[in-house]
Amino acid sequence: MRDVAVIGIGMTKWGELWEKSLRDIYVETALLAIDDAGVDHIDSMYVGSMSSGIFVGQEHIASLLADYLGCAPVPSTRVETACASGGLALRLGFMEVASGMSDIVLVSGVEKMTDVGGDKATYALGTAADQEYECYHGITFPGLYALMAVAHMNKYGTTREQLAEVAVKNHRNGSKNPLAQFPFEVTVEDVINSVKIADPLRILDCSPITDGAAAAIICPVEMAKKLNKPVVKVIGSGHATDAIAISQRKDMTWLEATYRAGKSAYEMAQKKPKDIDVFEVHDCFTIAELCVMEALGIVEKGKSGEAVEKGRTAIDGDMPVNPSGGLKSKGHPVRATGIAQAVEIVKQLSGESEERQVKGARIGLTQNMGGSGASTVVHIFEKE
Amino acid sequence: MRDVAVIGIGMTKWGELWEKSLRDIYVETALLAIDDAGVDHIDSMYVGSMSSGIFVGQEHIASLLADYLGCAPVPSTRVETACASGGLALRLGFMEVASGMSDIVLVSGVEKMTDVGGDKATYALGTAADQEYECYHGITFPGLYALMAVAHMNKYGTTREQLAEVAVKNHRNGSKNPLAQFPFEVTVEDVINSVKIADPLRILDCSPITDGAAAAIICPVEMAKKLNKPVVKVIGSGHATDAIAISQRKDMTWLEATYRAGKSAYEMAQKKPKDIDVFEVHDCFTIAELCVMEALGIVEKGKSGEAVEKGRTAIDGDMPVNPSGGLKSKGHPVRATGIAQAVEIVKQLSGESEERQVKGARIGLTQNMGGSGASTVVHIFEKE
Numbered sequence: 001m002r003d004v005a006v007i008g009i010g011m012t013k014w015g016e017l018w019e020k021s022l023r024d025i026y027v028e029t030a031l032l033a034i035d036d037a038g039v040d041h042i043d044s045m046y047v048g049s050m051s052s053g054i055f056v057g058q059e060h061i062a063s064l065l066a067d068y069l070g071c072a073p074v075p076s077t078r079v080e081t082a083c084a085s086g087g088l089a090l091r092l093g094f095m096e097v098a099s100g101m102s103d104i105v106l107v108s109g110v111e112k113m114t115d116v117g118g119d120k121a122t123y124a125l126g127t128a129a130d131q132e133y134e135c136y137h138g139i140t141f142p143g144l145y146a147l148m149a150v151a152h153m154n155k156y157g158t159t160r161e162q163l164a165e166v167a168v169k170n171h172r173n174g175s176k177n178p179l180a181q182f183p184f185e186v187t188v189e190d191v192i193n194s195v196k197i198a199d200p201l202r203i204l205d206c207s208p209i210t211d212g213a214a215a216a217i218i219c220p221v222e223m224a225k226k227l228n229k230p231v232v233k234v235i236g237s238g239h240a241t242d243a244i245a246i247s248q249r250k251d252m253t254w255l256e257a258t259y260r261a262g263k264s265a266y267e268m269a270q271k272k273p274k275d276i277d278v279f280e281v282h283d284c285f286t287i288a289e290l291c292v293m294e295a296l297g298i299v300e301k302g303k304s305g306e307a308v309e310k311g312r313t314a315i316d317g318d319m320p321v322n323p324s325g326g327l328k329s330k331g332h333p334v335r336a337t338g339i340a341q342a343v344e345i346v347k348q349l350s351g352e353s354e355e356r357q358v359k360g361a362r363i364g365l366t367q368n369m370g371g372s373g374a375s376t377v378v379h380i381f382e383k384e
Numbered sequence: 385m386r387d388v389a390v391i392g393i394g395m396t397k398w399g400e401l402w403e404k405s406l407r408d409i410y411v412e413t414a415l416l417a418i419d420d421a422g423v424d425h426i427d428s429m430y431v432g433s434m435s436s437g438i439f440v441g442q443e444h445i446a447s448l449l450a451d452y453l454g455c456a457p458v459p460s461t462r463v464e465t466a467c468a469s470g471g472l473a474l475r476l477g478f479m480e481v482a483s484g485m486s487d488i489v490l491v492s493g494v495e496k497m498t499d500v501g502g503d504k505a506t507y508a509l510g511t512a513a514d515q516e517y518e519c520y521h522g523i524t525f526p527g528l529y530a531l532m533a534v535a536h537m538n539k540y541g542t543t544r545e546q547l548a549e550v551a552v553k554n555h556r557n558g559s560k561n562p563l564a565q566f567p568f569e570v571t572v573e574d575v576i577n578s579v580k581i582a583d584p585l586r587i588l589d590c591s592p593i594t595d596g597a598a599a600a601i602i603c604p605v606e607m608a609k610k611l612n613k614p615v616v617k618v619i620g621s622g623h624a625t626d627a628i629a630i631s632q633r634k635d636m637t638w639l640e641a642t643y644r645a646g647k648s649a650y651e652m653a654q655k656k657p658k659d660i661d662v663f664e665v666h667d668c669f670t671i672a673e674l675c676v677m678e679a680l681g682i683v684e685k686g687k688s689g690e691a692v693e694k695g696r697t698a699i700d701g702d703m704p705v706n707p708s709g710g711l712k713s714k715g716h717p718v719r720a721t722g723i724a725q726a727v728e729i730v731k732q733l734s735g736e737s738e739e740r741q742v743k744g745a746r747i748g749l750t751q752n753m754g755g756s757g758a759s760t761v762v763h764i765f766e767k768e
Contacts, residue, residue: 001484021516054438057519059511060466063625063641063758067632073644075623076759077472078464082444088461092476099483100385127443132405135441239459241447248451257447260457374447375460 001098003221006381007229008037009343014181014212014331022058022112023068029213030069030108037217038227043102045069045076046093048085048109048335054116054124065110082128082370083284085109086214086338087377091237093218094379103219109340110213111333121209125334128371130245142206142285144246144372146198149287151252153200155302158290160200162305164191166286167204167328169314174325176355181210181331191286205286210331214340232346236271236380238264244374257376258295258369265365265378266297273297276380277361278348279319280341282369283326292367293321296378315358323348323356338368338377349383385482387605390765391613392421393727398565398596398715406442406496407452409597414453414492417599422611426601427486429453429460430477432469432493432719438500438508449494466512466754467668469493470598470722471761475621477602478763487603493724494597495717505593509718512755514629526590526669528630528756530582533671535636537584539686542674544584546689548575550670551588551712553698558709560739565594565715575670589670594715598723600730605768616730620653620764622646628758641760642679642753649749649762650681657681660764661745662732663703664725666753667710676751677705680762699742707732707740722752722761733767 010032017025026047034042047062058064066076079088086109093107113121126135129144152158168188174180191204224231240260246252266272273296281296283289290304298319299307307313313321324330324344327337345364347353362383369376394416401409410431418426431446442448450460463472470493477491497505510519513528536542552572558564575588608615624644630636650656657680665680667673674688682703683691691697697705708714708728711721729748731737746767753760 057511058515059464060513060628060755060758062465063754064514064628066625067627067758072626072758073624073641076465076625077476077623080443080462080464081446081460092461095480095483095485098485099479101479101482127441129444130448131442239461240457241450241460242456243451244444244448257457370447371444374444374451374456 002100004094004097004218004234005221005224006216006218006232006234006342006346007224007227008033008217009346010036010215011179011340011343012213013179014210014333016114017211018114022110023065025112025211025213026065026110027068030106030215033106033215033217039104039217041104042071042074042106043104044074044096045071045106045108046089047076047078048089048338054127081375083334084338084368084370084375084377085335087366087368087379088239088338090339090342090379091239091377094234094237097218097220103223105218106215107218107339108213108215109336109338111335112211113209113333114211133245133247141372142198142201145285145287146201147246148252148291149200152287152290155253158305160192161188162309163205163286164188165308166283166289167191169308170283170322170326170328173315173323173356174329177325177330180325180329181208182329201285207284207327207332210333212331212333212336214336214343216339216342230350231384232349233382233384234379235382236265236269238262238378240264240376242374244371246372253291255291255295255373255376257373258292258367261376261378262296265380269380271363271380276363276365278323278345278358278364279321280324280344281321281367283322283328284332289321296367315356320358323353323358338366341366341368342379345381349381386484388478388481388602388618389605389608390600390602390616390618390726390730391608391611392417392601393730394420394599395563395724395727396597397563398594398717400498401595402498406494407449409496409595410449410494411452413597414490414599417490417601421601423488423601425488426455426458426490427488428458428480429455429490429492430473431460431462432473432722438511465759467718468722468752468754468759468761469719471750471752471763472623472722474723474726474763475623475761478618478621481602481604487607489602490599491602491723492597492599493720493722495719496595497593497717498595517629517631525756526582526585529669529671530585531630532636532675533584536671536674539637542689544576545572546693547589547670548572549692550667550673551575553692554667554706554710554712557699557707557740558713561709561714564709564713565592566713585669591668591711591716594717596715596717596720598720598727600723600726614734615768616733617766617768618763619766620649620655622648622762624648624760626758628755630756637675639675639679639757639760641757642676642751645760645762646680649764653764655747655764660747660749662707662729662742662748663705664708664728665705665751667706667712668716673705680751699740704742707737707742722750725750725752726763729765733765
């Protein structure tokens with residue numbers, strides 16, 4: 001297998017982009033990545049996508065977007081594993097370059113969520129839960145994560161304030177990210193007093209509905225060096241699955257797929273959690289960030305709430321998590337999220353994150369998960 | 385890159401399977417392939433899928449099906465490129481094994497189409513056309529292929545009877561396939577006098593709405609030899625895209641993505657069309673089989689109707705096409721089709737196709753396409 005590098009990244013301002021269609025948002029972002037890489041063609045492309053059939057009535061988007069980007073007839077593949085679709089697109093592109101099948105691959109994700117009303121968006125997102133064992137009984141994602149939050153509070157004594165501290169930190173980071181959907185700060189009181197969604201989760205515990213895209217160009221390391229590009233290598237890739245329905249898991253507070261995907265990525269990269277300088281993880285709800293930290297081995301089981309409260313995961317902490325603002329403040333166009341995490345890590349390792357820069361970051365990790373954690377993709381990056 | 389072999393196949397009876405759910409159909413079929421391969425585990429799996437969100441309200445099916453198959457936490461990936469999703473699952477599995485990332489990979493497709501009414505099925509299938517430039521104006525797939533048929537008739541003098549001959553041949557072949565949805569023969573008169581769908585296409589020119597699944601296990605050739613399995617190698621893989629909207633193509637009778645994907649596969653396999661002993665191609669409508677034959681270089685442009693009429697594509701012809709019965713008679717559970725084509729070719733090359741066996745077949749080709757041809761995946765197989 002060949003070594004793989006990221007040589008170009010692209011991301012545009014996220015939010016409620018009512019004046020742009022899915023194809024507009026995609027092309028604008030993909031061209032930024034192509035320009036950044038300075039390549040004159042691509043050999044293949046991957047598009048992470050969750051539920052474009054329900055959101056915009058359009059499947060077959062891999063071919064559609066290849067055509068609109070002016071890249072047809074290149075092979076173009078849509079992959080889906082709920083909200084981890086972006087991370088999965090990166091993993092498959094990595095595999096294609098590593099195998100020698102292709103040299104220059106565009107990996108990307110795009111989502112247009114605001115063309116449908118709130119009810120339909122909730123339904124579309126709900127298709128990532130178990131229709132027969134979960135949705136049929138009326139539960140949706142805020143409810144599933146609320147169950148996980150209650151279980152974590154009961155088992156480990158995690159507090160309502162500690163959950164809020166995740167949102168406070170991520171909004172503080174996001175306020176320094178010009179591309180974030182909600183670039184403003186919030187306080188613990190703001191979070192705790194915001195509208196109740198599913199007890200104990202309030203609206204400021206939840207990531208938003210977002211339109212947006214993100215893209216990256218990857219190629220063999222040898223080629224990156226010839227192009228005189230700064231080399232950020234992809235040194236580890238892991239992907240794992242778990243039961244979709246949380247009732248089928250032994251412990252609702254434990255994300256087995258994140259643990260397994262992390263283990264695969266750490267092994268491939270020959271790194272340990274303590275070797276990682278900066279993390280971008282899937283904080284679709286505040287409780288998610290806590291469970292992920294434990295499953296990735298950043299902190300011991302049950303100690304995540306305390307770590308956040310003490311500021312250890314802040315940009316200047318000893319284990320910075322989500323300097324981009326995370327899904328919470330940056331936004332969460334579901335299938336673009338995994339690629340946007342990689343975009344942030346590449347910026348961090350290249351020293352280009354300006355006000356939210358983690359000093360001296362050389363090794364970074366992304367964790368992108370689907371549903372209530374039934375699929376997870378982890379990547380580890382290193383600056384040469 | 386490592387050489388790759390198919391060591392196990394699975395397919396169950398296709399049709400209107402109202403008493404089985406998507407997960408039931410899938411698990412039953414995947415277990416057949418695993419049993420056939422005689423392996424005790426899999427390292428990774430791919431599920432081809434078109435629009436499960438609309439058909440059964442369930443996305444995230446890669447994790448769901450891994451769990452129901454008892455294989456979680458293995459990495460499980462859903463890929464989609466409309467009706468070519470099955471072929472694409474095979475291609476990505478091929479890439480994963482060839483790269484050395486994994487050894488034993490399950491590639492599969494499943495579709496449950498009859499849980500929704502005809503209108504919703506037509507809508508779901510329509511999401512593979514261009515929503516903004518085609519569907520918005522009221523056209524659906526029978527109409528798009530009817531336009532291609534009229535163009536072919538006008539340009540090359542292809543006759544209504546020649547189109548019917550495609551259905552007659554495929555139903556004759558399908559009558560010998562116990563797993564086919566419609567295993568009976570039809571006559572040219574039956575086809576021409578059947579209900580009109582979109583002039584000149586009649587209902588017997590169209591593939592049906594089907595529930596069904598298909599699965600295969602692939603591994604490195606060296607491993608297949610150690611397992612004492614008959615070795616059917618995957619020697620070529622091609623994938624290409626084109627404009628989704630047929631109005632954006634230079635020639636409505638020419639399938640550029642099929643031509644390009646075929647070219648890539650022929651080059652990788654170092655074979656020419658005349659080296660192929662048996663073809664399984666995407667006859668979603670009778671006109672499709674004709675256009676595909678021309679784009680794959682089996683016959684010259686405009687000569688496909690004549691070739692079918694003369695019996696050259698029959699099982700005992702000099703270029704047998706769709707001995708399985710094709711999508712027309714065997715059925716077309718959209719995302720399972722590409723894998724079912726591979727299942728048939730493996731059977732043919734292993735001499736296990738009984739009454740529909742192409743004598744002495746050693747090299748076979750599958751062509752699986754999405755929408756009105758905007759994505760195509762081609763594979764070439766060889767018996768050692």
